[in-house]
Amino acid sequence: MLFDGVWFRYARRAPWALREAAATVEPGQTVVVLGANGAGKSTLLQLAAGVLRPVRGTVRARPAVVGWVPERFPADQPFTAIGYLRAMAGLRHAPATAAAHWVDRLGLTPHADTPLNALSKGTAQKVGLAQALLVRPGLLVLDEPWEGLDAQARTLVPEIVAEVTASGGAVLVSDHRGEITGLPDTTHWTVAAGALQLGSAPPPVAAPPPDRRPAGPDEVVVEIAVPRTEADATVVQLIASGHRILRVREPDGVRPERLTAHQEEAR
Numbered sequence: 001m002l003f004d005g006v007w008f009r010y011a012r013r014a015p016w017a018l019r020e021a022a023a024t025v026e027p028g029q030t031v032v033v034l035g036a037n038g039a040g041k042s043t044l045l046q047l048a049a050g051v052l053r054p055v056r057g058t059v060r061a062r063p064a065v066v067g068w069v070p071e072r073f074p075a076d077q078p079f080t081a082i083g084y085l086r087a088m089a090g091l092r093h094a095p096a097t098a099a100a101h102w103v104d105r106l107g108l109t110p111h112a113d114t115p116l117n118a119l120s121k122g123t124a125q126k127v128g129l130a131q132a133l134l135v136r137p138g139l140l141v142l143d144e145p146w147e148g149l150d151a152q153a154r155t156l157v158p159e160i161v162a163e164v165t166a167s168g169g170a171v172l173v174s175d176h177r178g179e180i181t182g183l184p185d186t187t188h189w190t191v192a193a194g195a196l197q198l199g200s201a202p203p204p205v206a207a208p209p210p211d212r213r214p215a216g217p218d219e220v221v222v223e224i225a226v227p228r229t230e231a232d233a234t235v236v237q238l239i240a241s242g243h244r245i246l247r248v249r250e251p252d253g254v255r256p257e258r259l260t261a262h263q264e265e266a267r
């Protein structure tokens with residue numbers, strides 16, 4: 001599949017959400033799309049899936065079967081989980097066992113008869129994932145597939161991606177938090193302010209230094225624990241939300257040399 005000079009904006013006078021994107025996706029390839037909030041990842045993925053059409057340029061040679069998993073599954077539909085998947089399976093001429101297979105595989109059995117709009121966000125996301133897999137896709141497009149999923153379901157994502165690519169399908173997956181660790185042989189693309197860069201490593205998140213002033217009488221200190229890989233990004237987010245970072249530290253009893261250079265400086 002080829003992005004041939006693709007430009008997109010959401011309204012006539014709106015700023016370009018994607019500018020002159022040029023890229024190729026080969027069969028069997030996994031492309032991880034990185035970038036900050038609002039950079040244009042979802043826009044790019046929707047153009048790949050054919051959900052949006054380019055304003056300029058074209059997307060060529062899109063595989064016939066596209067599985068599209070949006071960032072938020074639209075759960076406001078008058079179906080139960082299994083009813084929805086059976087209806088989708090019928091529309092797409094999927095194998096008769098497809099809906100039941102994915103309900104079982106994604107751990108949806110206890111929720112099969114629950115109306116979609118009564119499902120938790122994570123369970124609804126699993127239904128969104130299941131519908132994209134009813135017919136094995138030549139292109140699977142996953143927009144932040146980890147959002148809201150429980151630990152068990154998260155481990156299934158790399159497994160499913162590997163199965164799709166092993167059968168010659170291509171996968172495009174966005175990951176604004178840099179969560180992807182379990183996917184082998186991936187190509188990285190980075191979107192920054194609507195510009196697509198190919199083959200670049202995840203951009204480093206440079207966290208500003210801590211604010212050394214002690215907490216004042218009208219403040220409280222809230223301690224949080226985050227995954228080591230998300231520490232810098234969390235510091236940036238908290239500061240952007242108007243909070244002060246007093247320090248970043250290792251958990252009690254953990255040797256300090258495991259801190260990154262930045263975290264060491266922030267102690």
Ligand SMILES: Nc1ncnc2c1ncn2[C@@H]1O[C@H](COP(=O)(O)OP(=O)(O)OP(=O)(O)O)[C@@H](O)[C@H]1O
Nearest residue numbers: 010017035036037038039040041042043044071176
């Ligand atoms: N439906 C829409 N109507 C108008 N503007 C939109 C719409 N969807 C996205 N945009 C704008 O297009 C730009 C790119 O948004 P996009 O959702 O592609 O970013 P993203 O990288 O996927 O962000 P996030 O990680 O927050 O999902 C942003 O400026 C956003 O505000």
